[in-house]
Amino acid sequence: MDSFWDFFLYLVYIFLFVAYLIVLFQIITDLFRDRELSGWWKAVWVVFLIVLPFLTALVYLIVRGRGMAERQYDAVRQARTATDEYIQSVARQTSPADQIRSAKELLDSGAITPGEFERLKTMAMS
Secondary structure (H helix, E strand, O other): OOOOHHHHHHHHHHHHHHHHHHHHHHHHHHHOOOOOOOOOHHHHHHHHHHHHHHHHHHHHHHHHHHHHHHHHHHHHHHHHHHHHHHHHHHOOOOHHHHHHHHHHHHHOOOOOHHHHHHHHHHHHHO
16 A cells, blocks of 8 residues: 555445445345245345356346335334334233232132232232
């Protein structure tokens, strides 16, 4: 590295290599996410990505780019739905006071013994 321009060119090469790796990982992720593509076609794409990496990446992005975006959107939507369902399930949990109240109702109705009520009360408080 004798000059600034050599260093700058080196940085450009690193940037292009990292950008290629990101595209490559996106393509491989999309290949395994696609349920309509058979295993044989997935293997063919991977082999071509190894043998002719740049050309295959460009062809893949041109040929399957729209489907790639749709599969990414579906994956994000499913993750968001799962997160929302989890948050709602956690929010629906009863408070310790509600748990003690329901245990007291069970005790009053004779469904549980006073010892079981104390155990449930202790569990609700912890």
